Amino acid sequence: MTSGTAAQKLNDEVSWDDFDPGAYISHNYLKMQAVDEEIVSRVRDHFSDHFRGGGRVASGIDVGAGPNLYPALAMLPWCDRITLLERSSRNLEYLRGQCADYDRHWDQFWDVLCRDEAYAELDVTPRVRFKEAVQQPEPGSLFDLCADTRRWDLGTMFFVAESITTSIDEFRRGVGCFMSVLNPGAPFAAAFMEHSQGYRVGEVDFPATREIDEAEVETALGDFTQDAKMYRLANPGDLVRDGYTGMILVCGRRKE
Numbered sequence: 001m002t003s004g005t006a007a008q009k010l011n012d013e014v015s016w017d018d019f020d021p022g023a024y025i026s027h028n029y030l031k032m033q034a035v036d037e038e039i040v041s042r043v044r045d046h047f048s049d050h051f052r053g054g055g056r057v058a059s060g061i062d063v064g065a066g067p068n069l070y071p072a073l074a075m076l077p078w079c080d081r082i083t084l085l086e087r088s089s090r091n092l093e094y095l096r097g098q099c100a101d102y103d104r105h106w107d108q109f110w111d112v113l114c115r116d117e118a119y120a121e122l123d124v125t126p127r128v129r130f131k132e133a134v135q136q137p138e139p140g141s142l143f144d145l146c147a148d149t150r151r152w153d154l155g156t157m158f159f160v161a162e163s164i165t166t167s168i169d170e171f172r173r174g175v176g177c178f179m180s181v182l183n184p185g186a187p188f189a190a191a192f193m194e195h196s197q198g199y200r201v202g203e204v205d206f207p208a209t210r211e212i213d214e215a216e217v218e219t220a221l222g223d224f225t226q227d228a229k230m231y232r233l234a235n236p237g238d239l240v241r242d243g244y245t246g247m248i249l250v251c252g253r254r255k256e
Helices: 021-028 034-051 070-075 089-099 104-113 126-133 142-147 168-180 214-221
Strands: 057-063 079-086 155-158 187-194 199-201 204-206 225-233 246-254
Touching: 021 089, 021 199, 034 070, 034 104, 034 187, 034 225, 034 246, 057 070, 070 079, 070 104, 070 126, 070 155, 079 089, 079 126, 079 142, 142 168, 168 187, 168 214, 187 214, 214 225, 214 246
Parallel strands: 057 079, 057 155, 155 187
Antiparallel strands: 187 246, 199 204, 225 246
C-alpha cells in the first residue's frame, strides 16, 4: 500500500477470505530471508532455554497462523498438541493441506531450528511429529480468544495484531486476547511489523496499524509479561517489502 492519509479500517471490515496464501508464500517464504532466520533462531533459543530438561507441556497455540509454518515448527519438541488458529478460509485450506506432509521449502526453516540439539535429536522426523502434534486448523479470529475459556502452555503470534486493522485500540485488544489464553508462566514469542503502512497480497491490499514501535509493543504487552526480551530486526535496506521500517520480536513468559 502507498503512504499517505488513509481511512481507518477495522478488522471486521476486511475480506479475509481474499487473502492469497500462494502469493504470500511466494513473496515471503520460498527462500528464507535473513530476518526470518534471525527470528527463528531467537525463538528457538528462547523455547530451548525455557524447556530444556523439563520435557513437553500439553499444548501450544499459534494465533493467526496464516500460511506460515515456522512458528509451529518451533514448538514441535516442546508440546504434545499444537492449535493453529486462523480466520481466512483460504489460509485454513492451505494449512489443512500441510498437516499430512508439508511443502519442502519449510525444510530450510527446520534446518535453522536444528542448530539446537533438541530439534536435531527429535525422536521422529519433523513431518511425522508435525502430523502427530498439529491439530486440524481451527477457524477463528484473534479477538475470539478474549471469550475463550481454554488455556495453552506455549504460544506464538507472528505479524497478526498489527496486520489486521488500522486501529491502535484493536491492536492493543488483540495483544491482550493473545496473552489472555496463555497459562501463567507460559513462554511465548510474538512479532510485529514496525510502522507498517499496510501490505498487498496478490492484488489485494490489507490494513496495518502504523503507530507500532518498541514503546507501543512494550505498553501493549507490559501488564501480561515477565522476563521479556525485545529485539528490533532488519535495516531498511534489508526489508522484504516496502512500507514498514523494521520488525519487533518479543520473547518472554506470561506473568505468573
